[in-house]
Amino acid sequence: MDDASHHSLRMSAVQQFDIIVLGAGISGLVAASILSAQGNRVIVVDEYDHVGGNHIDWSSREGYTFDVGSLIFQDDSPLLRHFPELLERYVPIKPSWGRLNPQGKITVYPISIRDDIFGAGPVGIVRIFASVLYARIFCRRMANARDFARYWIGAYLLDRSGLGTYMKRFYGVPAEEIDLELARKRMLWIAEYASLRNLLRRLLKRKRSIAPKNRQMARPREGFAVLYAAAVSRLQSCGVVFKLSASIGQVHKTDCGYAMSLDDSSVAASRIISTVPIEVAERICGSGKTSGLKTITLITLYFSFAGDRGFRQSIIYNFSHQGSWKRLTVYSDFYGRVAEREYFAVEVIAGVVNSAEQAEADFRQHVCANGLFNGDLKLEGNQILTNAYPIYSKGAAQNAAEAIARLRTFGIESIGRQGGFNYQPTARVSTIDVETAIGNP
Numbered sequence: 378m379d380d381a382s383h384h385s386l387r388m389s390a391v392q393q394f395d396i397i398v399l400g401a402g403i404s405g406l407v408a409a410s411i412l413s414a415q416g417n418r419v420i421v422v423d424e425y426d427h428v429g430g431n432h433i434d435w436s437s438r439e440g441y442t443f444d445v446g447s448l449i450f451q452d453d454s455p456l457l458r459h460f461p462e463l464l465e466r467y468v469p470i471k472p473s474w475g476r477l478n479p480q481g482k483i484t485v486y487p488i489s490i491r492d493d494i495f496g497a498g499p500v501g502i503v504r505i506f507a508s509v510l511y512a513r514i515f516c517r518r519m520a521n522a523r524d525f526a527r528y529w530i531g532a533y534l535l536d537r538s539g540l541g542t543y544m545k546r547f548y549g550v551p552a553e554e555i556d557l558e559l560a561r562k563r564m565l566w567i568a569e570y571a572s573l574r575n576l577l578r579r580l581l582k583r584k585r586s587i588a589p590k591n592r593q594m595a596r597p598r599e600g601f602a603v604l605y606a607a608a609v610s611r612l613q614s615c616g617v618v619f620k621l622s623a624s625i626g627q628v629h630k631t632d633c634g635y636a637m638s639l640d641d642s643s644v645a646a647s648r649i650i651s652t653v654p655i656e657v658a659e660r661i662c663g664s665g666k667t668s669g670l671k672t673i674t675l676i677t678l679y680f681s682f683a684g685d686r687g688f689r690q691s692i693i694y695n696f697s698h699q700g701s702w703k704r705l706t707v708y709s710d711f712y713g714r715v716a717e718r719e720y721f722a723v724e725v726i727a728g729v730v731n732s733a734e735q736a737e738a739d740f741r742q743h744v745c746a747n748g749l750f751n752g753d754l755k756l757e758g759n760q761i762l763t764n765a766y767p768i769y770s771k772g773a774a775q776n777a778a779e780a781i782a783r784l785r786t787f788g789i790e791s792i793g794r795q796g797g798f799n800y801q802p803t804a805r806v807s808t809i810d811v812e813t814a815i816g817n818p
Contacts, residue, residue, distance in 0.1 A: 403430060677722055685750075
């Protein structure tokens with residue numbers, strides 16, 4: 378077969394669409410929903426073998442199902458406007474949050490008046506107020522996340538509460554290196570609730586009973602695959618095509634738009650929407666320029682347990698100055714025990730520890746030192762996820778904006794948490810951001 382015949386065969390195998398959506402996470406699914414409703418022929422392409430992006434579950438033969446990342450949704454989320462079928466698959470839950478503070482106590486999340494302020498004693502209280510006063514007078518210029526938090530609660534309470542240490546655990550870099558604008562988005566609660574004025578106001582005001590605005594919901598007991606199957610079914614009924622486990626090759630400009638190679642086939646469209654990490658989009662467009670943006674590698678440990686765990690809350694954040702883990706979620710509080718055993722997941726940011734074995738040893742040592750999980754603690758499995766979420770270090774937002782602009786010049790519209798380098802803590806925020814970025818019909 379000569380080159381001309383081979384080229385003709387390749388071109389005949391190209392599937393034509395109006396829009397290619399890169400990434401099948403929440404941002405990609407919502408984008409596909411909006412674009413297909415506008416009458417476009419849409420294909421969703423993902424290198425993962427599943428829908429849901431970094432919403433990944435893992436099940437054991439013993440009947441445990443664990444997750445990477447958050448599993449909590451709300452029943453008034455705008456996500457349900459696009460996929461109302463999800464609501465009946467959610468499991469209603471009543472989660473409670475706590476934190477392990479530097480004094481070794483499980484207390485209120487994210488800050489406790491009783492334990493963090495009054496628990497400091499008379500001298501400590503004076504130091505807290507003096508520290509805040511000093512920050513308000515002499516630390517008004519802010520350059521990073523630590524400056525932001527220090528301005529509102531003072532350096533002494535920042536250390537005593539463990540917030541400074543937790544910021545490093547969450548973001549993967551010290552608080553001094555975290556972008557200020559991201560800190561303002563992520564830690565707005567400090568300005569709203571943790572300033573001393575509001576703390577005093579909350580102390581003096583009688584607590585009022587306020588009905589919850591929404592219900593907290595969790596993914597089905599069986600895992601995320603059952604949840605997102607409903608979203609896939611709806612989109613497929615609207616003509617959306619899914620291509621998973623795809624080896625995404627180079628994107629080339631054509632007279633009619635763009636062509637993208639996928640394994641042994643190709644797809645073409647007049648528009649590309651990307652929700653994958655910026656570095657992936659940079660690679661496939663072949664510009665030769667890279668943003669150098671870094672992302673978190675997340676180690677998740679899966680445990681079962683029988684005994685006295687030492688706390689009643691479903692979700693615990695590690696604000697202590699020791700231990701590399703950042704959060705644990707007790708799934709058995711939502712779905713019930715398995716064979717009389719509780720089960721939970723522990724998240725660890727790679728860095729201080731770089732393997733599941735190191736993370737497990739560090740967690741066991743830390744919880745033992747703090748009197749937690751007194752009983753039979755068994756590791757059921759683990760997962761390591763690269764590109765879990767962006768690292769919002771200083772200057773990263775500007776680098777991301779420049780990279781997104783270069784991608785748009787090429788023709789790739791990069792949006793979402795990964796594609797837009799946006800902080801999106803919930804499905805609600807992800808949905809709204811996509812609706813804003815591409816327009817809701």
